Structures are given as C-alpha cells and as structure tokens.
Amino acid sequence: MRKLKMNRANQFAKLTELISEVENINGATCVLYWDQNTYMPAQGVAGRGRQIATLGKIAHEKMTSSEVGRLLDDLTQYEEELPYSSFESSFLRCVRRNYNRSLKIPGQFISDMLTHQSVCYDAWIKAKEENNFKLVQPLLEKTLEYSKKYADFFEYKHIADPLIEDSDFGFTTETVQKIFSDLRQELVPFVKGVLLNKTPDDSCLRKNYPISLQEQFSKKIIEKLGYDFNRGRLDTTHHPFMITFSHGDVRITTRYQENFLTESIFSTIHETGHAFYEMGCDVSLDGTPLFGGTSSGVHESQSRLWENIVGRSYAFWEYFYPFLQSEFPEQLNSVSLKEFYLAINKVSANLIRTDADELTYNLHVMIRFQLELEMLEGKLKVKDLPEAWNAYYLKDLGLKVPSDSLGCLQDTHWYGSLIGGQFQGYTLGNIMSAQFYEAAEKAIPNLSSQFKEGHFSPLKNWLEQNLHKYGKKFKGLEVLKRATQKDLTIEPYMNYLRKKFPIK
Template sequence: MSDALDQLKRHLAPIIRLQQIDGLLSWDQQTMMPPKATTARAEQMAALESLVHELFTSEKTAVLLAKCESALADAAPDSDEVRLVRVTRRDYDKETKIPATLVEELARHQALSHEVWVRARRENNFSLFAPALEKMFALTRQKAEYLGYRHHPYDALIDLYEPGMTYADVVALFDSLKPALIALVKNISEAERQFDDSCLQGDFPVEKQHAFTQEIVQALGYDLTRGRQDPAPHPFCSGFSRDDVRITTRFDPHLLVKALFASLHEAGHAMYDQGTPEAYEATPLAGGTSLGVHESQSRFWENMVGRSYAFCKWILPHLQKVFPDPFAHLNALELYQAINRVQPSFIRVEADEVTYNLHILLRFELETQLLEGTLSVMDLPDAWNAKMQEYLGITPPNDTLGCLQDIHWAGGLIGYFPTYTIGNLLSAQLREAMLHDIPNLETLIEQGEFSSILQWLRQHIHVYGRKFLPQELVILATGKPLSADPYLTYLQTKFKELYAL
C-alpha cells in the first residue's frame, strides 16, 4: 500500500508544482506584468496548462491510481490515504473528459480575455469586450458538453467549484433566500432610522492605506512571511503553496473602507490556504475543499468579524491614530452604523450584507441565460441593468459600474458566482457553531484577540484541506447540513436591531 501511494505522490508532485507556477503567471499578469506581454503570456499559460493536462491524464496516472485503489480496498474510508486517492480519482475522471486542445485554447483565451476586460472596464466600452466574452461562453459550452451533465449544462460547471451541487440546487437555494432578502431590504428602506456613511469619506493616501490594511490583516493572523499584498484591478487571493499565499486589493484615496474590507475578505481566503497541513503540501489534498467553503472563510472575517460592533470598538483607535481625519470625532457606534448602512449599490464587492446575495442572484441568472443561448452577449448590458432595477431598484449609469465590474467571466469562471452565496450561508452557520464553543467571541474580537478564532477555524475547516467533500465538511464542522436558516436569523437579528424594525 505504502509503495503504491508513494509512487502516486511522486508522480503527482511535479504536476502540482507546475500548476502552482501557472497560478504564479496568472498572479503576475494581474499585478505586475507589462501591458505588451499579453500575447506571450497567453502562449506561456496555454503551453503550461496543456502540459499539466497531458501529464495528469496520462496512462501512468491511471495505472498508479488503479494500483492505489486496489491496495487501499480494505483501508479506513476516512484515512488521508484513501481520501487522497478518491480526490485524485475525481479530478482525473473530469480532466480525462476534456480534450487537450480545448484545455490549451481556454488557457490562451483566458489570458487574452483578461487584458481586453481590463481595457474595456477602464474605458467603459463593453463592445471591446463582447467578442472575447462571446468566445468564452462558446468554449465553456464545449467544456460543459465534454464533462457531461444529467439535466442542465450548468450542472457540469458548478460541480467544478462546488462538488456535488447542481443547477437545481442553486435555484432552490436562491428560492429559499430571495423572498426574505427582498422583504428585509424593503423594510429597511421604509424604516424611520437611517444612517449616513459620509463620515467614512476623507483623504486617505494610498501608501498609508497599504500599510494600515497590512497591519490589520496581520493582526487577524495572516502571515506576511508567507504572503504579501499588492494592488490589482479586482481583489483576489492566489496560493502557490501553503508558504506562498498572496492577496491583492484596490485603493480608493477617498474611501478607506473599500480597501479595508477587501483586505479582510482576501485575508480570510489566504489564512485558509496557509492553514493547509504541511503533510498535504504538493498533494491533491492541499487547499480548500470547494470555493463555497473557501468563501465562507473570507466572508466570516469580512462580515462576521469585520462588520461587527465588537470589531468597530477594537479598530477605531487604530483608525484614529493613522487617519485622524475623519475618524477623530467618530465613536464606535457611529462607525458600526456607517459600515452597516443598507443601501442598494452598483458594485458587488462593496455591497452591504443584506443586498449582497441579490447581486449574486443577478449574475447566476444572466450567466445561465448566456450559457443556454437565450440571452445574446450584445444584449447583456441591457439585461444586467433591467435586473439591477428589478432586484435593487437602481440602474447603473455605465457598464463599468454594471456588467463590466467583475473579472470572473473574462477568466472563464462561469458557474462560480453561486459559491459566494454558499459562503455567506456557511459563514453564519460557522459563527453559530463557534459561539457554542467560544461564548465570549464578541469580547475576544473587541480586545483584538483573534488567535482563538483562527485556531477554531484551523481545527474545524483548514486542517482537512480537500480531504472531505463540502457537504461532509459542513456537517463535521457544524453538526448539520448547510442551511439558510442561521444566515437569515443572523441578518434579521442584526439589522432589525440596527434599524429598529
């Protein structure tokens, strides 16, 4: 058994290292790459991803997998050894369905499409991006067909990011949330008590913001000896090993909270990857089990911690020290009210907790229509604006604030958006379970004692890497399957109190 597994690990390790190098190329493209390097970078990434696919889907992988499965037939089903082989089998069965030519073409187009998107977003010119987006959805339809599905092509795509989930599951999830969210938004909009967040505006030099946000995420537990933070057009986290996990943010010189909450969010992702057991390094068990679970970590730190009254009490003195204007005359309650102001807004990553999932619903419905071909790419801006008006009561004044705001479709991440809502739900469910074990949670946050929180997440989520399927991990961590109930209870309790509903 040991010999077969060791052979498989030795075979997979360099393949995983090549995947990490591919991720580093992508990080470089979004942060530091010279603008004219796009064509060469597209060819580099196409060549590398094609090589990774060839090596992983080789006959050698199949033979080693079969040997391990035979050798482990009587082993404990939840052992690291059995689970490593199961994860590898699941990945292998998917990858062998996709032709190498499609893998190469997708990698090339993702790199090229990203640069087109950056320019189109900067220039507010959707027509520049439309041909690239049309091709991306065409290639993704091919990918879904090769992967196969029972009922809907979205099934094949969502399963890549959230194993075991289907299109019908996503529809049911949003059906369980939509009425309550719309009702809560309406009740808040009609409440007598309203908040003004103009107190958060001021003059915030980017250099000071960068240093301040790094200080805060370090306080949470993000290890900057194994990571770094850089500016990028769209905040993201990239991990190339447990000891090299990098985050990005974007800075607004007049609104510090944009970079602050983006940094909290991405640090949540990064701490998950940094928490991968050392024994899992360069094996298929490294990393997060799904993007929904990954998102639960970022939303936990951003919202359950960062938007709490306790966190406002802790961070306000730090804000007042570094940015006396405008925070010098603000108290913790005013800060808490300002950062939790509920108001429909154009940008998803800056949306409040109550309206955020309506942004995700909009994207899920539109990408489904684009995938089915019931919506043409050229009609996307109008369809986007119509749904913004329907769900949030506002219409973006331009496409930069509308359908060009997200990086995901340019990168081929179609089927990804629902994982944000899954992460929101799980973050509240994790908070509920954590409160059972750490009843003084709010006191710890107020005191800036975050180590117990991080340790709880390490023990219940991070330590398992990809060992368990997301459905299994949720039950293991919280004692019950994923449910919308803890999240809706959290939202209603918090915002009914805030707005005196």
C-alpha cells in the first residue's frame, strides 16, 4: 500500500511538472500579447502573430501529450479518494477538463487561429481609427468561420455553448438567456422610470483635464485601494485590460481622454478590481492551471464591484474628492461633492459600453450577446453587422449610431478573439458583484462608512479570504455559493440599483 501511495505521489508530481511547462508557455504568450497591445511597433504584427501561434501550438501539443493522458488515467482512482476541496483534487479536475477539451482541437487549428487573431486585431485598430468597417470585415468573416469550426469540435445543444463554456463554465446559451430575460423584465421599466427624473449636469467632467495629471491621480487612487506596484504596472492601450504573467506580475492598462475625466478613473479602478482577484490568489497556485480567476462572470464581478459599488459611491468620494479638487482646482473648486457624485452617476443612454451608467450598461451587453448568437446561427452576415448593431441601439437605447467607430468597432473582443462567449460575463458579473458585496456587508460592520476614512483593506481582505485565494479550485457558481451562501440571484443587484437610483 505504501508503494502504491508513493507511485501516486510520483505520478502526481510528474503531471504537475508537465502542466507547469504548459502554464509557463501560456505566461510567455501573455507577455507577447501585452506588448502587442501597449508598446509594440506597428510593423511587428506579422512576426508577433507567428510567435504567438508557435507558442500556442507548442502548449497545445504538450497539453494533449500521451503522457498527460496516461497520468490522468492512472490517477483517476486517486482523484476519487481525495477531498473535493483539496489542491490535488482541484488540480486533477481542472487538468482533466483542459486535457479533454484540448484533445478535441487540432494543433494546426490553434496555430492558424492565433495567427489570424493577431492580424485581425491590428486591422481592427486601423479600422476603428479610420471609421472604416470594411477594412476589417473580411477578417471578421474569417473569425466567424473559426468560431463555428471551434464550436463544432464539441457536442452542443446550441452552437454558442462551447464558446460560453470556455469563459463561464457551468453556463449555456439557454441559462444565460433565462437570466438575461429575468433581468430585462425587471430592469427595463426601472430604467424608464429613472430616466424620467431630472438629469444631473455632468459638464464638470467634460472640461480640459491634462492627461499627465490624470495619470498621477489614477495611480494615487489604486495605490490607496491596495494595488501593489511591486507586482504590477499601469500602462495605456486602445482598450483597457488586465493581464497576469505570474503571482508577482499582474499588470493593468487604461486609456485617457483629455476632455472627459472619468474615462480613465473608472477604467483604471475597473482593471484594478480584476488585478485584485489575481493578486489575491494563493501563491501556492502560481504556475498551475488553478491560478487566476475562475470564470469571466466572477472576474467581472470583482471589477464591477470596485468600479461601481465602491468607486461610484458617495463615501468613496468623501475621501477622494478633496484630493481630486487639489489636483484640478481650476476645473473643480466650484463643484460641490454632491454635484460631482450626481455627475458620475448620471443615467442616460450612451453609445459606448465602457462609458455607460450602471443602469443602461446591461442593455449594451445584451445587444452584443444577441448579435453573437445571430452571427453564429447564420441569421446575420458579418457584412450586415453595422446595420444590425445600429438597429438594436435605436430600438433598445433610442440612439442613432453616427459611425462604426462608435458602433460595432468600439470593442476589441470579436476582433482579437472569437465570436461567442465574449460578453455574457459582464452582466453575470454585475449581478454577482451585488451578491458578493451584500455578503461582505453582513460580515463587516459599517463597511461603506469605512470608505470615507480611506479604509478599503477590510473589503479587499474579505474578498481575498472568501473568493480570491481559491483561484480556479472551484467553478464560478460554486465560489459564489461558498462566499454568499446563496445561488445566483438578481435580487441583491436589483435591490442595490433601486436603493441607489430612487424613482422620484
């Protein structure tokens, strides 16, 4: 018996060694991706595409090797004997799932797809700058082909299911549609009621704010929130994102508008919320597939929690607003805290998802989710995407879209990845954010009142202990239930919105 246990230990150690190589290759790929989206020269696209494709193919070959398969088979009984929450059990569950999914996808397909994505992303940047969808249309048509072929490697009830499963394991097209339907039923009449209220004046946000000073203030905010610059950095990009190379290297990016102050502030806080999740993972998970956020929805719950529930709260700005006024005295000294608070929480129909208020934001997500389904189902051709996009914005938000740059070219997702499974996580995250925060409020007395004193560590520490430290050991819905003692429900989210935006 002792010899058998030793064999299992040796087998497990060998498996972790093999999978660590895959994770290291994936980490190196992330470095190349970060560079491409920040500082890479424009002429580097072709070479970068080849490099990323090569690494992706090598990682896929290592992940699907016969040795990994044999070790997983040999460790099946061992896995069944382990406690569900143990590192070993979680590791084997995760690797087995990754192996089984990867085994269905040819390595050459991975290489070709990654090469294409690098080229398409670069074309998207040019198309957006020139407001010319036709520049990227042929490439996006090819992306749709890759997306359909990818889905066809798996069994599914709906063609979007495999793509959704990649980012939000445990959800399907049907379950997402049900959640969206329930939320829309509650949200749409509520939004209409709020829009009847007197609209706050947000002109104070649209003065001239030098970008260098915005950069200083954004760094001041996230340092105070607890972002560790010894383990990360803040850079600029076309579309803000967070990316992780290791436990000791978690980077964020943002973007600035000289004549719109809150673009950078809330984008930076948003990405910091993502970074907190990664930085809060237990260091013992580093270099394994268990490191990092467990799903798109749970990850978004953290960014939206810090951006909106915390970052747009009155208590938050009771602390930070004097610092902001001292940074921009000419622009803000005559603007009261209440006026500023109402401005940053103004509810109005907006063309841009990332600039949308908390109430209308989910309508942006639902439009994108529906367009994904229609393209995958063959009901919508890529060439007709701008027209379909504009029609939805007119129908759901009452807005005429004046350009493709402000329309179907505004988000990077379809142009740098696949079509399908890209957007549902944002609304799932909004719903989960309120559920996590509700649980934190029950656990921490006078939580929000601590913000006005500049105390954010109690919330950050609670999230680390109840969510972040587990990484991918548990599925998204499991983590939610463990932390909140509830299954996913829209009730805390709607309660939060109704309290914050009372209808007069």
